[in-house]
Amino acid sequence: MKDYKVGKETMSDAFCREVYAVVRDIPAGKVISYGEIAALLGKPQCSRMVGRSLKQVPSDLNLPCHRVVNAQGRLVPGWEEQRTLLQHEGVCFKKSGNVDMARCQWKYDEIRCLLYTSPSPRDTRYSR
DSSP: OOGGGSOGGGOOHHHHHHHHHHHHTOOTTOBEEHHHHHHHTTOTTOHHHHHHHHHTOOGGGOOOGGGEEOTTOOOOTTOHHHHHHHHHTTOOBOTTSSBOHHHHBOOHHHHHHHHHHSOOTTSSTTOO
């Protein structure tokens, strides 16, 4: 992860909108990692910027941010409700407490199909 070189000031509204568009499309019962979202947007070095953009998501967008976890399936520290929300959607957890990524990860094949059948994450649906 090299996004430590990318300053907060460079995190544009356009990048945030792209992240929000991907998160909006995560199906219930599935999860995706910050790094996968960054890679999907063509910026694989910006996984932490994905996290920062989700931390500041406008509440009126009602995005399923709880479906984004780290690459090992760990949940957001201090966000106790995340696990409950995921369990209600049928997401499986390992004994370690991490999401079972092998069973519940939103696969790239599913993502590619979505990208070819729906508008680009670069659309303007989430303009502020």
